[in-house]
Amino acid sequence: MSSMISIKNLSKRYASGFEALKNINLEIRAGEIFALLGPNGAGKTTLIGIVCGILRSTGGTVTVGGHDIVTDYRAARSLIGLVPQELHTDAFESVWATVSFTRGLFGMPPNPAYVEKVLKDLSLWDKKDNKILTLSGGMKRRVLIAKALAHEPRVLFLDEPTAGVDVELRKDMWQVVRNLRDAGVTIILTTHYIEEAEDMADRIGVINKGEIILVEEKTELMRKLGQKRLTLLLQKPITAVPAALAQHNLTLGADGNELIFTYDTQGERTGVTALLDDLAKAGIGFRDLNTTQSSLEDIFVGLVSKR
Known part of the structure:
Protein backbone atom coordinates (compact mmCIF):
# COMPACT_ATOMS: atom_id res chain seq x y z
CA MET A 1 0.00 0.00 0.00
CA SER A 2 1.12 3.59 -0.63
CA SER A 3 2.01 5.90 2.25
CA MET A 4 -0.57 8.42 3.40
CA ILE A 5 1.81 9.98 5.95
CA SER A 6 5.55 10.13 5.38
CA ILE A 7 7.75 11.30 8.27
CA LYS A 8 11.47 11.71 7.66
CA ASN A 9 14.19 12.60 10.18
CA LEU A 10 11.69 14.46 12.38
CA SER A 11 12.97 16.04 15.58
CA LYS A 12 11.62 18.39 18.23
CA ARG A 13 13.85 20.19 20.73
CA TYR A 14 12.44 22.75 23.16
CA ALA A 15 14.20 25.92 24.28
CA SER A 16 15.00 24.23 27.59
CA GLY A 17 17.11 21.72 25.68
CA PHE A 18 14.67 18.83 26.15
CA GLU A 19 14.57 16.66 23.03
CA ALA A 20 11.01 15.35 22.72
CA LEU A 21 11.51 13.63 19.35
CA LYS A 22 14.75 12.23 17.98
CA ASN A 23 15.12 11.58 14.26
CA ILE A 24 11.72 9.94 13.71
CA ASN A 25 11.26 8.04 10.45
CA LEU A 26 7.83 6.54 9.88
CA GLU A 27 5.60 5.60 6.95
CA ILE A 28 1.87 5.19 7.63
CA ARG A 29 -0.04 3.40 4.91
CA ALA A 30 -3.25 4.58 3.33
CA GLY A 31 -6.29 2.83 4.75
CA GLU A 32 -4.70 1.17 7.78
CA ILE A 33 -5.25 1.43 11.52
CA PHE A 34 -1.85 2.25 13.01
CA ALA A 35 -1.53 2.06 16.80
CA LEU A 36 1.22 4.23 18.30
CA LEU A 37 2.05 2.96 21.78
CA GLY A 38 4.38 4.36 24.39
CA PRO A 39 4.57 5.30 28.07
CA ASN A 40 3.62 8.76 29.34
CA GLY A 41 6.07 11.35 28.05
CA ALA A 42 7.32 9.13 25.22
CA GLY A 43 6.51 11.71 22.51
CA LYS A 44 3.21 10.42 21.11
CA THR A 45 1.23 13.64 21.50
CA THR A 46 4.19 15.76 20.34
CA LEU A 47 4.42 13.71 17.15
CA ILE A 48 0.70 14.03 16.50
CA GLY A 49 0.82 17.77 17.23
CA ILE A 50 3.53 18.31 14.62
CA VAL A 51 1.75 16.30 11.91
CA CYS A 52 -1.49 18.17 12.60
CA GLY A 53 0.21 21.58 12.49
CA ILE A 54 -0.24 22.40 16.19
CA LEU A 55 3.50 22.29 16.97
CA ARG A 56 6.54 23.17 14.91
CA SER A 57 9.35 20.69 14.45
CA THR A 58 13.00 21.61 14.75
CA GLY A 59 14.08 19.29 11.96
CA GLY A 60 12.84 16.88 9.32
CA THR A 61 9.85 16.79 7.00
CA VAL A 62 6.28 15.47 7.06
CA THR A 63 3.92 14.98 4.14
CA VAL A 64 0.23 14.03 4.33
CA GLY A 65 -1.29 12.71 1.12
CA GLY A 66 1.79 14.03 -0.67
CA HIS A 67 1.37 17.57 0.74
CA ASP A 68 4.15 19.04 2.88
CA ILE A 69 2.71 20.19 6.23
CA VAL A 70 4.73 23.43 6.10
CA THR A 71 4.89 24.52 2.46
CA ASP A 72 1.44 23.16 1.53
CA TYR A 73 -0.22 23.27 4.92
CA ARG A 74 -3.75 24.08 3.80
CA ALA A 75 -4.02 21.01 1.59
CA ALA A 76 -2.35 18.82 4.23
CA ARG A 77 -4.60 19.96 7.08
CA SER A 78 -7.75 19.60 5.02
CA LEU A 79 -7.07 15.86 4.94
CA ILE A 80 -6.71 15.52 8.72
CA GLY A 81 -9.20 15.05 11.53
CA LEU A 82 -7.96 15.14 15.14
CA VAL A 83 -9.56 13.86 18.33
CA PRO A 84 -7.35 15.31 21.11
CA GLN A 85 -6.85 13.98 24.63
CA GLU A 86 -8.35 17.04 26.29
CA LEU A 87 -12.05 17.85 26.18
CA HIS A 88 -12.31 21.16 24.29
CA THR A 89 -15.87 21.96 23.25
CA ASP A 90 -18.15 24.95 22.73
CA ALA A 91 -20.08 24.59 25.98
CA PHE A 92 -23.10 26.72 25.04
CA GLU A 93 -23.56 25.40 21.50
CA SER A 94 -25.79 22.47 20.61
CA VAL A 95 -24.24 19.26 19.34
CA TRP A 96 -25.68 19.80 15.86
CA ALA A 97 -24.47 23.40 15.66
CA THR A 98 -20.88 22.71 16.75
CA VAL A 99 -20.43 19.77 14.36
CA SER A 100 -21.95 21.71 11.46
CA PHE A 101 -19.82 24.76 12.25
CA THR A 102 -16.65 22.66 12.29
CA ARG A 103 -17.51 21.37 8.84
CA GLY A 104 -17.83 24.95 7.62
CA LEU A 105 -14.42 25.88 9.08
CA PHE A 106 -12.83 23.56 6.52
CA GLY A 107 -14.74 25.18 3.66
CA MET A 108 -17.07 22.24 3.19
CA PRO A 109 -20.62 22.97 1.97
CA PRO A 110 -23.53 22.14 4.31
CA ASN A 111 -24.49 18.48 4.25
CA PRO A 112 -27.18 17.76 6.87
CA ALA A 113 -27.48 14.13 5.76
CA TYR A 114 -23.79 13.50 6.40
CA VAL A 115 -23.85 15.24 9.80
CA GLU A 116 -26.92 13.19 10.72
CA LYS A 117 -25.13 9.97 9.79
CA VAL A 118 -22.08 10.87 11.90
CA LEU A 119 -24.23 11.70 14.92
CA LYS A 120 -26.24 8.50 14.57
CA ASP A 121 -23.08 6.39 14.18
CA LEU A 122 -21.78 7.87 17.44
CA SER A 123 -25.11 7.47 19.29
CA LEU A 124 -25.48 11.25 19.52
CA TRP A 125 -28.59 11.74 17.42
CA ASP A 126 -30.97 11.97 20.38
CA LYS A 127 -28.65 14.63 21.88
CA LYS A 128 -28.34 16.76 18.74
CA ASP A 129 -30.24 19.71 20.23
CA ASN A 130 -28.63 19.52 23.70
CA LYS A 131 -26.13 22.14 24.77
CA ILE A 132 -22.72 20.52 25.16
CA LEU A 133 -22.34 21.69 28.78
CA THR A 134 -25.24 19.37 29.71
CA LEU A 135 -23.50 16.25 28.38
CA SER A 136 -21.50 13.68 30.32
CA GLY A 137 -17.76 13.32 29.80
CA GLY A 138 -18.24 10.29 27.56
CA MET A 139 -20.80 12.16 25.45
CA LYS A 140 -18.45 15.13 25.09
CA ARG A 141 -15.71 12.83 23.85
CA ARG A 142 -18.09 11.47 21.23
CA VAL A 143 -18.80 15.06 20.15
CA LEU A 144 -15.05 15.55 19.65
CA ILE A 145 -15.00 12.55 17.35
CA ALA A 146 -18.02 13.89 15.45
CA LYS A 147 -16.26 17.24 15.01
CA ALA A 148 -13.11 15.50 13.76
CA LEU A 149 -15.19 13.67 11.16
CA ALA A 150 -17.27 16.70 10.14
CA HIS A 151 -15.17 17.62 7.11
CA GLU A 152 -14.82 14.01 5.84
CA PRO A 153 -11.06 13.68 6.47
CA ARG A 154 -8.90 11.01 4.84
CA VAL A 155 -6.68 10.78 7.94
CA LEU A 156 -8.01 10.56 11.49
CA PHE A 157 -5.86 10.92 14.60
CA LEU A 158 -7.36 9.46 17.77
CA ASP A 159 -5.31 10.53 20.80
CA GLU A 160 -6.64 8.52 23.77
CA PRO A 161 -10.17 8.67 22.30
CA THR A 162 -11.90 6.34 24.76
CA ALA A 163 -10.56 7.75 28.02
CA GLY A 164 -13.52 8.02 30.40
CA VAL A 165 -15.88 6.24 28.01
CA ASP A 166 -17.88 3.25 29.26
CA VAL A 167 -17.25 -0.22 27.86
CA GLU A 168 -20.43 -0.52 25.79
CA LEU A 169 -19.96 2.85 24.15
CA ARG A 170 -16.30 2.09 23.54
CA LYS A 171 -17.30 -0.94 21.47
CA ASP A 172 -19.71 1.21 19.45
CA MET A 173 -16.96 3.75 18.78
CA TRP A 174 -14.55 1.08 17.60
CA GLN A 175 -17.13 -0.21 15.15
CA VAL A 176 -17.30 3.32 13.74
CA VAL A 177 -13.51 3.31 13.42
CA ARG A 178 -13.55 -0.05 11.62
CA ASN A 179 -16.17 1.27 9.20
CA LEU A 180 -14.01 4.33 8.50
CA ARG A 181 -10.98 2.13 7.83
CA ASP A 182 -13.06 -0.02 5.48
CA ALA A 183 -14.06 3.18 3.65
CA GLY A 184 -10.37 4.00 3.10
CA VAL A 185 -9.70 6.40 5.98
CA THR A 186 -6.25 6.12 7.57
CA ILE A 187 -6.50 5.87 11.37
CA ILE A 188 -3.67 6.69 13.79
CA LEU A 189 -4.50 5.63 17.33
CA THR A 190 -2.80 6.21 20.66
CA THR A 191 -4.26 4.47 23.67
CA HIS A 192 -3.44 3.20 27.14
CA TYR A 193 -6.04 0.47 26.68
CA ILE A 194 -3.59 -1.82 24.94
CA GLU A 195 -6.26 -4.47 24.40
CA GLU A 196 -7.86 -1.95 22.02
CA ALA A 197 -4.70 -1.80 19.94
CA GLU A 198 -4.49 -5.59 20.00
CA ASP A 199 -8.07 -5.86 18.78
CA MET A 200 -8.10 -2.97 16.28
CA ALA A 201 -4.69 -2.25 14.79
CA ASP A 202 -3.21 -3.50 11.54
CA ARG A 203 0.28 -2.36 12.54
CA ILE A 204 1.91 -1.39 15.83
CA GLY A 205 4.53 1.28 16.45
CA VAL A 206 6.25 1.71 19.82
CA ILE A 207 7.83 5.02 20.79
CA ASN A 208 9.93 5.56 23.91
CA LYS A 209 11.96 8.59 25.00
CA GLY A 210 11.31 10.29 21.67
CA GLU A 211 12.51 7.40 19.50
CA ILE A 212 10.64 4.84 17.43
CA ILE A 213 11.89 1.49 18.73
CA LEU A 214 9.66 -0.82 16.72
CA VAL A 215 7.19 -0.83 13.81
CA GLU A 216 5.65 -4.16 12.95
CA GLU A 217 2.57 -5.85 11.55
CA LYS A 218 0.48 -6.75 14.59
CA THR A 219 0.15 -10.42 13.71
CA GLU A 220 3.87 -10.69 12.95
CA LEU A 221 4.76 -8.90 16.18
CA MET A 222 2.62 -11.31 18.20
CA ARG A 223 4.22 -14.24 16.40
CA LYS A 224 7.82 -13.08 16.79
CA LEU A 225 7.78 -11.62 20.29
Whole structure:
Protein backbone atom coordinates (compact mmCIF):
# COMPACT_ATOMS: atom_id res chain seq x y z
CA MET A 1 0.00 0.00 0.00
CA SER A 2 1.12 3.59 -0.63
CA SER A 3 2.01 5.90 2.25
CA MET A 4 -0.57 8.42 3.40
CA ILE A 5 1.81 9.98 5.95
CA SER A 6 5.55 10.13 5.38
CA ILE A 7 7.75 11.30 8.27
CA LYS A 8 11.47 11.71 7.66
CA ASN A 9 14.19 12.60 10.18
CA LEU A 10 11.69 14.46 12.38
CA SER A 11 12.97 16.04 15.58
CA LYS A 12 11.62 18.39 18.23
CA ARG A 13 13.85 20.19 20.73
CA TYR A 14 12.44 22.75 23.16
CA ALA A 15 14.20 25.92 24.28
CA SER A 16 15.00 24.23 27.59
CA GLY A 17 17.11 21.72 25.68
CA PHE A 18 14.67 18.83 26.15
CA GLU A 19 14.57 16.66 23.03
CA ALA A 20 11.01 15.35 22.72
CA LEU A 21 11.51 13.63 19.35
CA LYS A 22 14.75 12.23 17.98
CA ASN A 23 15.12 11.58 14.26
CA ILE A 24 11.72 9.94 13.71
CA ASN A 25 11.26 8.04 10.45
CA LEU A 26 7.83 6.54 9.88
CA GLU A 27 5.60 5.60 6.95
CA ILE A 28 1.87 5.19 7.63
CA ARG A 29 -0.04 3.40 4.91
CA ALA A 30 -3.25 4.58 3.33
CA GLY A 31 -6.29 2.83 4.75
CA GLU A 32 -4.70 1.17 7.78
CA ILE A 33 -5.25 1.43 11.52
CA PHE A 34 -1.85 2.25 13.01
CA ALA A 35 -1.53 2.06 16.80
CA LEU A 36 1.22 4.23 18.30
CA LEU A 37 2.05 2.96 21.78
CA GLY A 38 4.38 4.36 24.39
CA PRO A 39 4.57 5.30 28.07
CA ASN A 40 3.62 8.76 29.34
CA GLY A 41 6.07 11.35 28.05
CA ALA A 42 7.32 9.13 25.22
CA GLY A 43 6.51 11.71 22.51
CA LYS A 44 3.21 10.42 21.11
CA THR A 45 1.23 13.64 21.50
CA THR A 46 4.19 15.76 20.34
CA LEU A 47 4.42 13.71 17.15
CA ILE A 48 0.70 14.03 16.50
CA GLY A 49 0.82 17.77 17.23
CA ILE A 50 3.53 18.31 14.62
CA VAL A 51 1.75 16.30 11.91
CA CYS A 52 -1.49 18.17 12.60
CA GLY A 53 0.21 21.58 12.49
CA ILE A 54 -0.24 22.40 16.19
CA LEU A 55 3.50 22.29 16.97
CA ARG A 56 6.54 23.17 14.91
CA SER A 57 9.35 20.69 14.45
CA THR A 58 13.00 21.61 14.75
CA GLY A 59 14.08 19.29 11.96
CA GLY A 60 12.84 16.88 9.32
CA THR A 61 9.85 16.79 7.00
CA VAL A 62 6.28 15.47 7.06
CA THR A 63 3.92 14.98 4.14
CA VAL A 64 0.23 14.03 4.33
CA GLY A 65 -1.29 12.71 1.12
CA GLY A 66 1.79 14.03 -0.67
CA HIS A 67 1.37 17.57 0.74
CA ASP A 68 4.15 19.04 2.88
CA ILE A 69 2.71 20.19 6.23
CA VAL A 70 4.73 23.43 6.10
CA THR A 71 4.89 24.52 2.46
CA ASP A 72 1.44 23.16 1.53
CA TYR A 73 -0.22 23.27 4.92
CA ARG A 74 -3.75 24.08 3.80
CA ALA A 75 -4.02 21.01 1.59
CA ALA A 76 -2.35 18.82 4.23
CA ARG A 77 -4.60 19.96 7.08
CA SER A 78 -7.75 19.60 5.02
CA LEU A 79 -7.07 15.86 4.94
CA ILE A 80 -6.71 15.52 8.72
CA GLY A 81 -9.20 15.05 11.53
CA LEU A 82 -7.96 15.14 15.14
CA VAL A 83 -9.56 13.86 18.33
CA PRO A 84 -7.35 15.31 21.11
CA GLN A 85 -6.85 13.98 24.63
CA GLU A 86 -8.35 17.04 26.29
CA LEU A 87 -12.05 17.85 26.18
CA HIS A 88 -12.31 21.16 24.29
CA THR A 89 -15.87 21.96 23.25
CA ASP A 90 -18.15 24.95 22.73
CA ALA A 91 -20.08 24.59 25.98
CA PHE A 92 -23.10 26.72 25.04
CA GLU A 93 -23.56 25.40 21.50
CA SER A 94 -25.79 22.47 20.61
CA VAL A 95 -24.24 19.26 19.34
CA TRP A 96 -25.68 19.80 15.86
CA ALA A 97 -24.47 23.40 15.66
CA THR A 98 -20.88 22.71 16.75
CA VAL A 99 -20.43 19.77 14.36
CA SER A 100 -21.95 21.71 11.46
CA PHE A 101 -19.82 24.76 12.25
CA THR A 102 -16.65 22.66 12.29
CA ARG A 103 -17.51 21.37 8.84
CA GLY A 104 -17.83 24.95 7.62
CA LEU A 105 -14.42 25.88 9.08
CA PHE A 106 -12.83 23.56 6.52
CA GLY A 107 -14.74 25.18 3.66
CA MET A 108 -17.07 22.24 3.19
CA PRO A 109 -20.62 22.97 1.97
CA PRO A 110 -23.53 22.14 4.31
CA ASN A 111 -24.49 18.48 4.25
CA PRO A 112 -27.18 17.76 6.87
CA ALA A 113 -27.48 14.13 5.76
CA TYR A 114 -23.79 13.50 6.40
CA VAL A 115 -23.85 15.24 9.80
CA GLU A 116 -26.92 13.19 10.72
CA LYS A 117 -25.13 9.97 9.79
CA VAL A 118 -22.08 10.87 11.90
CA LEU A 119 -24.23 11.70 14.92
CA LYS A 120 -26.24 8.50 14.57
CA ASP A 121 -23.08 6.39 14.18
CA LEU A 122 -21.78 7.87 17.44
CA SER A 123 -25.11 7.47 19.29
CA LEU A 124 -25.48 11.25 19.52
CA TRP A 125 -28.59 11.74 17.42
CA ASP A 126 -30.97 11.97 20.38
CA LYS A 127 -28.65 14.63 21.88
CA LYS A 128 -28.34 16.76 18.74
CA ASP A 129 -30.24 19.71 20.23
CA ASN A 130 -28.63 19.52 23.70
CA LYS A 131 -26.13 22.14 24.77
CA ILE A 132 -22.72 20.52 25.16
CA LEU A 133 -22.34 21.69 28.78
CA THR A 134 -25.24 19.37 29.71
CA LEU A 135 -23.50 16.25 28.38
CA SER A 136 -21.50 13.68 30.32
CA GLY A 137 -17.76 13.32 29.80
CA GLY A 138 -18.24 10.29 27.56
CA MET A 139 -20.80 12.16 25.45
CA LYS A 140 -18.45 15.13 25.09
CA ARG A 141 -15.71 12.83 23.85
CA ARG A 142 -18.09 11.47 21.23
CA VAL A 143 -18.80 15.06 20.15
CA LEU A 144 -15.05 15.55 19.65
CA ILE A 145 -15.00 12.55 17.35
CA ALA A 146 -18.02 13.89 15.45
CA LYS A 147 -16.26 17.24 15.01
CA ALA A 148 -13.11 15.50 13.76
CA LEU A 149 -15.19 13.67 11.16
CA ALA A 150 -17.27 16.70 10.14
CA HIS A 151 -15.17 17.62 7.11
CA GLU A 152 -14.82 14.01 5.84
CA PRO A 153 -11.06 13.68 6.47
CA ARG A 154 -8.90 11.01 4.84
CA VAL A 155 -6.68 10.78 7.94
CA LEU A 156 -8.01 10.56 11.49
CA PHE A 157 -5.86 10.92 14.60
CA LEU A 158 -7.36 9.46 17.77
CA ASP A 159 -5.31 10.53 20.80
CA GLU A 160 -6.64 8.52 23.77
CA PRO A 161 -10.17 8.67 22.30
CA THR A 162 -11.90 6.34 24.76
CA ALA A 163 -10.56 7.75 28.02
CA GLY A 164 -13.52 8.02 30.40
CA VAL A 165 -15.88 6.24 28.01
CA ASP A 166 -17.88 3.25 29.26
CA VAL A 167 -17.25 -0.22 27.86
CA GLU A 168 -20.43 -0.52 25.79
CA LEU A 169 -19.96 2.85 24.15
CA ARG A 170 -16.30 2.09 23.54
CA LYS A 171 -17.30 -0.94 21.47
CA ASP A 172 -19.71 1.21 19.45
CA MET A 173 -16.96 3.75 18.78
CA TRP A 174 -14.55 1.08 17.60
CA GLN A 175 -17.13 -0.21 15.15
CA VAL A 176 -17.30 3.32 13.74
CA VAL A 177 -13.51 3.31 13.42
CA ARG A 178 -13.55 -0.05 11.62
CA ASN A 179 -16.17 1.27 9.20
CA LEU A 180 -14.01 4.33 8.50
CA ARG A 181 -10.98 2.13 7.83
CA ASP A 182 -13.06 -0.02 5.48
CA ALA A 183 -14.06 3.18 3.65
CA GLY A 184 -10.37 4.00 3.10
CA VAL A 185 -9.70 6.40 5.98
CA THR A 186 -6.25 6.12 7.57
CA ILE A 187 -6.50 5.87 11.37
CA ILE A 188 -3.67 6.69 13.79
CA LEU A 189 -4.50 5.63 17.33
CA THR A 190 -2.80 6.21 20.66
CA THR A 191 -4.26 4.47 23.67
CA HIS A 192 -3.44 3.20 27.14
CA TYR A 193 -6.04 0.47 26.68
CA ILE A 194 -3.59 -1.82 24.94
CA GLU A 195 -6.26 -4.47 24.40
CA GLU A 196 -7.86 -1.95 22.02
CA ALA A 197 -4.70 -1.80 19.94
CA GLU A 198 -4.49 -5.59 20.00
CA ASP A 199 -8.07 -5.86 18.78
CA MET A 200 -8.10 -2.97 16.28
CA ALA A 201 -4.69 -2.25 14.79
CA ASP A 202 -3.21 -3.50 11.54
CA ARG A 203 0.28 -2.36 12.54
CA ILE A 204 1.91 -1.39 15.83
CA GLY A 205 4.53 1.28 16.45
CA VAL A 206 6.25 1.71 19.82
CA ILE A 207 7.83 5.02 20.79
CA ASN A 208 9.93 5.56 23.91
CA LYS A 209 11.96 8.59 25.00
CA GLY A 210 11.31 10.29 21.67
CA GLU A 211 12.51 7.40 19.50
CA ILE A 212 10.64 4.84 17.43
CA ILE A 213 11.89 1.49 18.73
CA LEU A 214 9.66 -0.82 16.72
CA VAL A 215 7.19 -0.83 13.81
CA GLU A 216 5.65 -4.16 12.95
CA GLU A 217 2.57 -5.85 11.55
CA LYS A 218 0.48 -6.75 14.59
CA THR A 219 0.15 -10.42 13.71
CA GLU A 220 3.87 -10.69 12.95
CA LEU A 221 4.76 -8.90 16.18
CA MET A 222 2.62 -11.31 18.20
CA ARG A 223 4.22 -14.24 16.40
CA LYS A 224 7.82 -13.08 16.79
CA LEU A 225 7.78 -11.62 20.29
CA GLY A 226 4.85 -13.43 21.88
CA GLN A 227 5.52 -16.22 24.33
CA LYS A 228 3.41 -19.19 25.33
CA ARG A 229 3.34 -20.87 28.69
CA LEU A 230 2.52 -24.56 29.01
CA THR A 231 1.61 -25.79 32.50
CA LEU A 232 1.61 -29.55 33.10
CA LEU A 233 -0.31 -30.84 36.11
CA LEU A 234 1.64 -33.88 37.22
CA GLN A 235 0.20 -37.20 38.29
CA LYS A 236 2.69 -37.38 41.17
CA PRO A 237 4.63 -34.50 42.76
CA ILE A 238 8.40 -34.27 42.22
CA THR A 239 11.02 -32.48 44.32
CA ALA A 240 13.23 -31.24 41.47
CA VAL A 241 13.37 -31.05 37.69
CA PRO A 242 15.19 -34.20 36.47
CA ALA A 243 18.56 -33.66 34.82
CA ALA A 244 17.21 -35.30 31.65
CA LEU A 245 14.81 -32.35 31.26
CA ALA A 246 17.31 -29.58 32.01
CA GLN A 247 17.56 -28.53 28.35
CA HIS A 248 13.91 -27.42 28.40
CA ASN A 249 14.45 -24.75 31.06
CA LEU A 250 11.43 -25.88 33.08
CA THR A 251 10.16 -24.31 36.29
CA LEU A 252 8.75 -26.39 39.12
CA GLY A 253 5.68 -24.95 40.81
CA ALA A 254 2.71 -25.67 43.08
CA ASP A 255 4.59 -27.77 45.64
CA GLY A 256 6.06 -29.99 42.96
CA ASN A 257 2.73 -30.72 41.30
CA GLU A 258 3.33 -28.56 38.22
CA LEU A 259 5.96 -28.19 35.53
CA ILE A 260 5.92 -24.87 33.67
CA PHE A 261 7.40 -24.56 30.19
CA THR A 262 7.78 -21.13 28.57
CA TYR A 263 8.58 -20.94 24.85
CA ASP A 264 8.29 -18.56 21.91
CA THR A 265 5.60 -19.18 19.33
CA GLN A 266 8.15 -19.82 16.59
CA GLY A 267 9.45 -22.89 18.38
CA GLU A 268 6.05 -24.16 19.46
CA ARG A 269 5.85 -27.39 17.50
CA THR A 270 9.37 -28.71 18.02
CA GLY A 271 9.69 -27.44 21.61
CA VAL A 272 6.48 -28.97 22.95
CA THR A 273 6.89 -32.23 21.05
CA ALA A 274 10.45 -32.68 22.32
CA LEU A 275 9.37 -31.90 25.88
CA LEU A 276 6.54 -34.45 25.83
CA ASP A 277 8.88 -37.09 24.40
CA ASP A 278 11.46 -36.43 27.11
CA LEU A 279 8.79 -36.50 29.84
CA ALA A 280 7.72 -39.96 28.68
CA LYS A 281 11.33 -41.18 28.66
CA ALA A 282 11.82 -39.83 32.19
CA GLY A 283 8.71 -41.65 33.38
CA ILE A 284 6.89 -38.47 34.40
CA GLY A 285 3.16 -38.54 33.74
CA PHE A 286 0.71 -35.64 33.75
CA ARG A 287 -3.04 -35.58 34.27
CA ASP A 288 -3.83 -32.26 32.60
CA LEU A 289 -2.25 -29.31 30.83
CA ASN A 290 -3.13 -25.76 29.88
CA THR A 291 -1.55 -23.02 27.82
CA THR A 292 -1.56 -19.23 28.00
CA GLN A 293 -0.12 -16.76 25.49
CA SER A 294 1.42 -13.36 26.13
CA SER A 295 -0.71 -10.40 25.12
CA LEU A 296 0.30 -7.27 23.26
CA GLU A 297 0.47 -5.59 26.68
CA ASP A 298 3.07 -8.13 27.84
CA ILE A 299 5.12 -7.51 24.69
CA PHE A 300 4.83 -3.72 25.07
CA VAL A 301 5.92 -3.76 28.71
CA GLY A 302 8.86 -5.99 27.84
CA LEU A 303 10.00 -3.73 24.99
CA VAL A 304 9.79 -0.54 27.05
CA SER A 305 11.48 -2.13 30.06
CA LYS A 306 14.43 -3.25 27.93
CA ARG A 307 14.95 0.33 26.74
